[in-house]
Amino acid sequence: MTTAMESSQFQSEKMTFSVLSSSAPVMAPRVGKLALAGRKTLSTPHYIPLTSRGTVPHIAHDMLRKETALNSLYIGLEDFITKKSPSPVYNVPVSEDESPLRRFICASDDMPLILAPRRYPAIPCPPNNTDTSIAILTSVGFRQLPAHQYLDSVRSLKPDIAIGLADIVYGREPGVKRRAKMVDRTHAFTQDALERLYGKAVPAEQKASAAYFAPVLPLDNAQQSLYLDDLQDELKSRISGLALYESASLSQIPESLGALPRLLLSQPGSPHDLLREVSLGGDLMTLPFVGECSDAGIALDFTFPAPSDATVSASEPRALGIDLWSADNAKDVSALSEGCECYACRKHHRAYFNHLLNAKEMAAWALLQMHNYHVMDLFFAGVRDSIQRGTFEEDMRSFTRVYASELPQRTGEGPRLRGYQLQAGPHKRGPRVYGRLDDVSQKFAESQSSIATPDTDASGLEHHGFAQKA
Ligand SMILES: [Zn+2]
Numbered sequence: 001m002t003t004a005m006e007s008s009q010f011q012s013e014k015m016t017f018s019v020l021s022s023s024a025p026v027m028a029p030r031v032g033k034l035a036l037a038g039r040k041t042l043s044t045p046h047y048i049p050l051t052s053r054g055t056v057p058h059i060a061h062d063m064l065r066k067e068t069a070l071n072s073l074y075i076g077l078e079d080f081i082t083k084k085s086p087s088p089v090y091n092v093p094v095s096e097d098e099s100p101l102r103r104f105i106c107a108s109d110d111m112p113l114i115l116a117p118r119r120y121p122a123i124p125c126p127p128n129n130t131d132t133s134i135a136i137l138t139s140v141g142f143r144q145l146p147a148h149q150y151l152d153s154v155r156s157l158k159p160d161i162a163i164g165l166a167d168i169v170y171g172r173e174p175g176v177k178r179r180a181k182m183v184d185r186t187h188a189f190t191q192d193a194l195e196r197l198y199g200k201a202v203p204a205e206q207k208a209s210a211a212y213f214a215p216v217l218p219l220d221n222a223q224q225s226l227y228l229d230d231l232q233d234e235l236k237s238r239i240s241g242l243a244l245y246e247s248a249s250l251s252q253i254p255e256s257l258g259a260l261p262r263l264l265l266s267q268p269g270s271p272h273d274l275l276r277e278v279s280l281g282g283d284l285m286t287l288p289f290v291g292e293c294s295d296a297g298i299a300l301d302f303t304f305p306a307p308s309d310a311t312v313s314a315s316e317p318r319a320l321g322i323d324l325w326s327a328d329n330a331k332d333v334s335a336l337s338e339g340c341e342c343y344a345c346r347k348h349h350r351a352y353f354n355h356l357l358n359a360k361e362m363a364a365w366a367l368l369q370m371h372n373y374h375v376m377d378l379f380f381a382g383v384r385d386s387i388q389r390g391t392f393e394e395d396m397r398s399f400t401r402v403y404a405s406e407l408p409q410r411t412g413e414g415p416r417l418r419g420y421q422l423q424a425g426p427h428k429r430g431p432r433v434y435g436r437l438d439d440v441s442q443k444f445a446e447s448q449s450s451i452a453t454p455d456t457d458a459s460g461l462e463h464h465g466f467a468q469k470a
Helices: 061-067 100-104 147-157 176-198 225-232 247-252 271-279 288-295 343-347 350-358 362-389 392-402 436-450 458-463
Strands: 006-011 015-022 030-036 042-044 073-076 113-116 133-138 141-146 161-163 211-216 241-244 262-264 298-300 321-323
Touching: 015 362, 030 362, 042 362, 061 362, 100 113, 100 147, 113 147, 141 147, 147 176, 176 211, 176 225, 241 247, 247 262, 247 271, 271 362, 271 392, 288 298, 288 362, 298 362, 343 362, 350 362, 362 392
Parallel strands: 073 113, 113 161, 161 211, 211 241, 241 262
Antiparallel strands: 006 015, 015 030, 030 042, 133 141, 298 321
16 A cells, blocks of 8 residues: 655754655654754664763774764763863864864764753752752762753754753652643743743844754643643744654644654664654654663664565564674674674674673674664664655564564673763672682681791692692
């Protein structure tokens, strides 16, 4: 069956989003192009690579440029807020139109930068948000980020896209009263931000250059209907996109806002979740599972559409990834995925990865990250082709049949966790790496009474276990 394809275009001064093919304005998969002045154009649906303090974890800048196709960066402002005031990111010398943030993190000139108040995924903060600020976790602890400071940062750091401030409750389900407060505050944050960044009273040279993505809260339609109404009436002319905190919100987008790009800050746990988000009309996704798999020594191994050959058996679904910690890989000299042309697969084989992980070599995570993002590049290219061919629903069903429903379980150790990756409060300590030495010191203590001294003879040394013959 073929469906009539629609196209639409949203245009603002700095950004154009063209929907090339879609069967409906909302709740349907669509292919588009997001073009920002002077930056790489993003074909959508696509993902936005997550950064930690301005870099994609494990990947050095030169490798990112030469050996990956990563074409945008998600950056959390809380990563750059230090005790020093103002933080160094605000003091980078730049020309008038340049972005100090871009200079500070050494991102290339054509890389689209997306700034949000918080990292993604964000760690729940013990302090509560207030009417005028949100709680954040900086490199030196928790504090409040006043709304006006975020807006000043959007204006001065000049990202290409700014994600609006929202009153989000992390780590627990908010109660009824709290939810009402979330809507009121987010509504007020958005109104205030649009007025201060782009309002009539703002002189032309002080208007923000960033495109503003208004937050949509992870709540029912009824709860935030006043806010959504205001977005499509009063505020529509000043917003350039929507940032959604759960995929269910895709069903709440009014048709009149259908032309705006939709960025999802949900937590897809697998490629199946991603496909569902795409099928509901998601344009840009954030994928924490890619970094989590790389850290766990797991190489992603799937394609979209799924292979249709005889190697696929209905009783045994294909794994979505390979656990390189597994001893099965210790002597396997094949590539991570068959035919993969990423840097890691062109140069190395599975056995080498198994060795690197066992030796706790950082190269393992760097190479895996490059491979895993490459798999996602091909996956999204396949998704876009499939939507344009009109076979997306069918391809999605066969993907579900062919592949396991979940990513492989983590078995090995990852790199050391940093403070911003840990939940606040008491957490389990890892196993003691130097436990082995306890045995030695125990034996040493036991032998104190008859310790070998420099003047002991050969038999004395032998008694203490030195030069023992096998
Ligand atoms: Zn590869």
